[in-house]
Amino acid sequence: MSKKKFSTFGNVFDDSTLRILFKLSSQGYFDEMLSPVLIGKEANVFTASKGKGKVIVKIYRTQACDFNKMYDYLAPDPRFPKLKKNRREIIVTWARKEYRNLLIARKAGINVPTPYAVNGNVLVMEMIGKDEPAKRLKDRLPEDIELFYESFIKDVRKLYKEAKLIHADLSEYNVLILDDKPYIIDFSHAISMKYPRFVDFLERDLKIMTKFFNRKGLNLEYEKVLKYVTDGTEDK
Ligand SMILES: Nc1ncnc2c1ncn2[C@@H]1O[C@H](COP(=O)(O)OP(=O)(O)OP(=O)(O)O)[C@@H](O)[C@H]1O
Ligand SMILES: [Mg+2]
Known part of the structure; x- marks a missing residue:
């Protein structure tokens, strides 16, 4: 080389x-x-x-x-x-x-x-992708958006509850889609739960994503999404 x-x-x-x-x-x-x-x-x-x-x-x-x-x-x-x-x-x-x-x-x-x-x-x-980098959620919608959302929000919950991290720059630009499954990228902004006012960042992330999925036809309630991610109830 x-x-x-x-x-x-x-x-x-x-x-x-x-x-x-x-x-x-x-x-x-x-x-x-x-x-x-x-x-x-x-x-x-x-x-x-x-x-x-x-x-x-x-x-x-x-x-x-x-x-x-x-x-x-x-x-x-x-x-x-x-x-x-x-x-x-x-x-x-x-x-x-x-x-x-x-x-x-x-x-x-x-x-x-x-x-x-x-x-x-x-x-x-x-590299997330087969021969080329996978498309961003902003440019490619999943075939089954409900299934996609479920697996996405499970990952956000795991990130919060198990990894104790908040992405802090979550949007349809930082989610890739491969084989109809979500991959979260761009973790340079992500903060730990020891960070001051980390809840503000979590809420911002969840509001942005809830709005996005609702624009694409889902019918999510922000408060329930927040509860699911933070409390761990199975109710999405
Ligand atoms: N691991 C990856 N696999 C496939 N494509 C990727 C990967 N990482 C980044 N990309 C592509 O490159 C683009 C830019 O990457 P990324 O979002 O990490 O950088 P950025 O938005 O410039 O970051 P930052 O906010 O840190 O400046 C992504 O939107 C995606 O299209
Ligand atoms: Mg990015």
Whole structure:
């Protein structure tokens, strides 16, 4: 694997990111960067080849991102004490946080991508999808939306009750659909239940998703959804 293979991405990544990509690929996490899935405000997401399959390489932008906002988000999190308000450190912590959150969610048996490695501002994880990344719920509706919702809300409940995490950026943009099943992604914002006012984040997530599913034909009552997720009654 030569550094040349990354040269086409040279205008996208700074030197330190290129070095990290080179290192991760020489450690065998992926072979070659393939194509961008989404060039976002905070992260650039690429597919990369690995043997006959593909993985996802998520690269947090060290320049264009709103690191003040990220700092405000991270600072009250007891998992990251002594955080300095330094651009690079914030981004690296942000990437580590997503990696950790994915591991915790995975262990609780929730449908999320398995994280493989994190180094600096780069996270390598399982690609949800067959040959290509799966579509987002925003762009593809399930055939059986009720069944889909049931399995989605079970995962949100597991996330809360077992993993003790709140996604905090839940929307139809961060749910992928594969074989009519939900996969929750984008865990960089996710917070633990030790975070101040974590209930506000949970309520916001649930309101957004309840509205979305109701727009698509379900007839959910927000209060019941909240109760299901937090109390564990079987009534959805
Ligand atoms: N593991 C994955 N498998 C398939 N597609 C993925 C995966 N992770 C991300 N994607 C695709 O890339 C897009 C952007 O990813 P993601 O939501 O994690 O980044 P983002 O919204 O830029 O993140 P952030 O809010 O941290 O800046 C997703 O909407 C999805 O289409
Ligand atoms: Mg996202």
